[in-house]
Amino acid sequence: MEQVKPLISVNALPEARIQSGFPALFRKEVRRFYSVAFQTVGAPILTAVLYLLIFGHVLASSPKIYGYEYASFLIPGLVMMSILQNAFANTSSSLIQSKITGNLVFVLLAPLSHIEFFAAYVGAAMIRGLSVGFGVFMVTIWFAKIPFAAPIWIFIFALLGSALLGSMGLIAGIWADKFDQLAASQNFIIMPATMLSGVFYSIHSLPAFWLTVSHFNPFFYMIDGFRYGFFGDSDVSPYHSLLVLLICMSLVSWLALSMLKKGYKLRH
Amino acid sequence: MSAISIRAVKKSYGDLVALDGVSLQVEQGEFFGLLGPNGAGKTTLISSMAGLCTPDSGTIEVMGHDVQKDFRMARRQLGVVPQELVFDPFFTVRETLTFQSGYFGLNKNDDWIDEIMANLDLTNKANANMRSLSGGMKRRVLVAQALVHRPPVIILDEPTAGVDVELRQSLWQFISRLNQAGHTIVLTTHYLEEAESLCGRIAMLKQGRVVALDTTQNLLAKHRPPGMPPKILGDDGAADLEAVFVKIMAESK
Numbered sequence: 001m002e003q004v005k006p007l008i009s010v011n012a013l014p015e016a017r018i019q020s021g022f023p024a025l026f027r028k029e030v031r032r033f034y035s036v037a038f039q040t041v042g043a044p045i046l047t048a049v050l051y052l053l054i055f056g057h058v059l060a061s062s063p064k065i066y067g068y069e070y071a072s073f074l075i076p077g078l079v080m081m082s083i084l085q086n087a088f089a090n091t092s093s094s095l096i097q098s099k100i101t102g103n104l105v106f107v108l109l110a111p112l113s114h115i116e117f118f119a120a121y122v123g124a125a126m127i128r129g130l131s132v133g134f135g136v137f138m139v140t141i142w143f144a145k146i147p148f149a150a151p152i153w154i155f156i157f158a159l160l161g162s163a164l165l166g167s168m169g170l171i172a173g174i175w176a177d178k179f180d181q182l183a184a185s186q187n188f189i190i191m192p193a194t195m196l197s198g199v200f201y202s203i204h205s206l207p208a209f210w211l212t213v214s215h216f217n218p219f220f221y222m223i224d225g226f227r228y229g230f231f232g233d234s235d236v237s238p239y240h241s242l243l244v245l246l247i248c249m250s251l252v253s254w255l256a257l258s259m260l261k262k263g264y265k266l267r268h
Numbered sequence: 269m270s271a272i273s274i275r276a277v278k279k280s281y282g283d284l285v286a287l288d289g290v291s292l293q294v295e296q297g298e299f300f301g302l303l304g305p306n307g308a309g310k311t312t313l314i315s316s317m318a319g320l321c322t323p324d325s326g327t328i329e330v331m332g333h334d335v336q337k338d339f340r341m342a343r344r345q346l347g348v349v350p351q352e353l354v355f356d357p358f359f360t361v362r363e364t365l366t367f368q369s370g371y372f373g374l375n376k377n378d379d380w381i382d383e384i385m386a387n388l389d390l391t392n393k394a395n396a397n398m399r400s401l402s403g404g405m406k407r408r409v410l411v412a413q414a415l416v417h418r419p420p421v422i423i424l425d426e427p428t429a430g431v432d433v434e435l436r437q438s439l440w441q442f443i444s445r446l447n448q449a450g451h452t453i454v455l456t457t458h459y460l461e462e463a464e465s466l467c468g469r470i471a472m473l474k475q476g477r478v479v480a481l482d483t484t485q486n487l488l489a490k491h492r493p494p495g496m497p498p499k500i501l502g503d504d505g506a507a508d509l510e511a512v513f514v515k516i517m518a519e520s521k
Contacts, residue, residue, distance in 0.1 A: 010420050010450035018340045024370020032358050102354035106413060109318055109348055110371035111340035268281070268321035 022116040025107065029124030033090055041132050044086055048078045048136040052143060055200060065202050066233040071144035073227075075137070077199035080161060080226040082136045084219065087129030087162040088169040088190050091121045095173025096182050099266075108267065114260035118170065118253070125166025130158060149232025157226035157238075160245050164222070165190075167252045174259050174266060193219045203235050218248045269332045271296045271421050271452035272317060277326030279312055279476075286312040287323065288476035294454060294469075296331075296420070299447050301467030301484070302456045303513060308473040310456045311351060314425050318348045330421055344372060347414035351425040351456075353406050355398040361385070361409055362394040365416050372417035384412045387442045404431045411439060415446070422446065423454045428462065440466065464488075464509040472516055479520035484509070491515055 033040040056071040065073040098104035107117070148154070168190070176182040197219035203211055214220050215236075225241030228234035234241070260266070272294040279287040287309045294300045304310050315321040317328050319335050319342070328335045333342040356364060362381070369377040385391045388408040393401060398409065411427060424443070428436045444466070447453050457463055463470060463484075470487055472480040480487060491512040 007445055007449040010418075013418060013420075018344060019373025021371040021373055024367050024373075024375065027370070028359075028367045031363070035358050098356070101357070102350075102352050103356045105320065105350055105352075105354060106356075106368055107371060108320055109343060109346075110368075111343040111373075112371060113340070263322065267319065268315070 018111060020116060021110050021112045022120050025112065025116065025120035026123050029090075029094060029120055030127055032094060033124070033128045040086070040090070040128060041135060044082050044132045045135040045139055048082050049139050051078055052140050056143065066231040068147070068231065069144060072146055073202070073231075074200065075140045075144055075146055076227045076230045077223050078140065079133045079137045080157070080223050081194050081197075081199045083129040083133035083158055083162050084165045084194055084222065085190065086132040087125040087165040088172070088186070090125040090128040091166050091169030092173040092176070092182055092186070093169075094121065094124075095170065096176050096179060099173070099177075100179070104266070114257055117260050118167075118257055121170050122163055122166040122256075125169060126159065126162040129162035129165065133158060133162075147230055147232070150229050150238075152229070153225060153238050154229030156242065157222055157229065157245070160242075160249060161222040161226065164218075164245065164249045164252060167249070167256045170256045171252065171259065174256075174264060177265070193217055194223075197223045198235065199223055218244055221245055269296070270294060270329070271298065271331060272454065273327075273329040273332075274313070274317070275327050277313070277316060277323045277328060279309075279316060279321065279323045285476050287316070289326070290473070290476065290478055291326075292471050292478055292481055294421075294452060296452055297447070297450055298469060299444075299453045299467050300455070301463040301470035302454060302473065303460070303463060303470055304456075304473035305517060307475075309476040310473055311425060312476075313473070314348065314423055314454075314456070317423065318346060319343060344417065345420055347417065347419035347422045349411050349414040349422075349424045349427050351429070353403060353410070355401075355406055355409065357397070357399045360395050360397055361390055361401070361412075364398060364409060365412055368413045369416045374417055377416065380418060381412075381416060384415050387438070387445075388412055389438055404435045407431050408435065408439075420450070421452045421454070425456050426458065427455075428457065428459060436462075460509040460513055470509075472513065474517055474520050477520075480516045487512055487516075 052071065052074060056074060059070045062070040095104070098107070172182055172185045176185065197217050198214065203214040203220065206214065221236070221241035221244040224234045224236055225238045225245065228238040270293040274290055274292050277287050277290045290309070290313060302310050302313070312321065316323050317330060317335060319339050322336065330342040331345040333345060335342040359367065365381045365384070369375070369381060385394055388411060390405070390408050390412060393405060398406065401409065407427065414422060427439060440462070443453060455463065455467060467484055469483050470480070471478050482490070488508050
């Protein structure tokens with residue numbers, strides 16, 4: 001008969017101590033979207049390329065913007081739109097799936113702080129958003145001439161924009177109880193806000209009323225500041241856009257962290 | 269220091285009182301049974317111990333750590349096998365256990381993960397996706413996830429519900445070895461013969477209150493219904509605790 005090896009006594013085990021679970025949760029969240037990269041990275045790149053081909057062709061004869069052809073103007077907007085939408089989609093879809101299937105319990109049982117939880121989910125969302133944005137850029141760059149007037153702004157707005165939308169996705173994922181609630185927030189808030197943020201046009205081409213309305217859309221500042229990094233020109237100052245983005249990031253992060261700390265809709 | 273110390277814990281969901289002032293202690297190294305009918309508050313009590321829900325009042329400590337104020341150390345000391353058969357469909361068995369270990373900050377834990385898989389007969393499924401596993405295999409992974417950080421206190425919420433005899437036997441052998449190595453085990457089950465043969469002490473809950481708390485031997489001795497033979501279903505004694513359970517539930521208001 002096989003001899004069963006006795007287990008080490010619990011008293012002989014090393015004393016329990018707290019080590020951060022952040023790296024594992026972050027890796028898990030990155031692996032989650034990477035394991036279905038065709039859907040989470042490939043598909044959004046194809047969508048952005050289709051936008052470029054259709055709008056770039058239809059509006060090819062439009063007046064130059066910032067001294068560049070319409071397709072050149074469009075590409076940075078498409079890149080940023082892809083970054084924002086995919087950062088939001090990553091946190092929100094991961095959380096709602098884990099809540100509904102029940103496997104979020106494994107994360108909730110672990111000694112993770114609300115800050116570690118937030119950082120892991122938002123960090124992974126940034127990775128997905130930036131991966132899609134980079135992919136869109138690498139595919140679309142062959143269709144038009146793109147300058148790099150002030151690259152530092154490109155990185156600042158890409159990082160902060162993806163973090164902001166990752167945090168918003170976290171809030172939506174915690175709040176939503178059903179997939180259709182999440183789809184509503186995605187289709188009725190995030191999608192219109194990004195599409196009407198100046199991705200496809202300069203807001204100076206809008207009537208006065210809609211020009212004013214655009215200034216209340218935080219997504220406009222993210223797109224406009226990001227675009228400044230390419231053209232060195234934008235509808236508003238990049239410092240103004242950065243300030244708006246930092247204020248939004250502070251408010252959204254505070255709300256997300258408060259929800260996590262309280263266990264809102266996660267712990268009963 | 270008790271393994272688990274529960275003091276005057278109350279929890280309500282609207283008008284429903286799930287826990288109505290529960291107090292009990294589980295000592296280190298015990299094999300403790302938590303029994304009760306459906307809706308008695310067992311899972312709410314376990315959720316409160318694990319930090320999955322917050323009691324309205326009262327305190328709970330795991331190995332001396334308050335589960336609310338010192339939640340990180342309390343959770344580090346606790347492994348919970350949930351009742352629901354839940355899993356993450358994106359990962360293999362080994363990935364699931366490696367990530368779970370990582371959530372506890374244990375990133376070089378392969379030896380212990382291999383030992384758990386061997387004991388739960390999961391080794392040849394290590395690289396199988398969770399979606400492809402049978403219900404019994406998924407249940408084994410749930411148990412493995414709870415043990416991955418080698419917690420001194422292990423709570424099993426109906427771990428053998430709907431699983432075959434083979435898994436039950438291998439599971440109880442492994443859990444008994446863990447108990448012999450000094451781990452505290454808290455078990456909820458509707459299979460009372462399991463509780464009778466494994467648990468040294470038992471608490472019975474009804475409508476959120478503890479209606480009985482004693483050693484298994486004392487419960488059997490004190491509460492045997494009058495006129496009932498010591499063993500009504502033969503030599504295994506399977507019906508003893510069941511009869512006692514039915515009597516206590518009927519007597520308690």
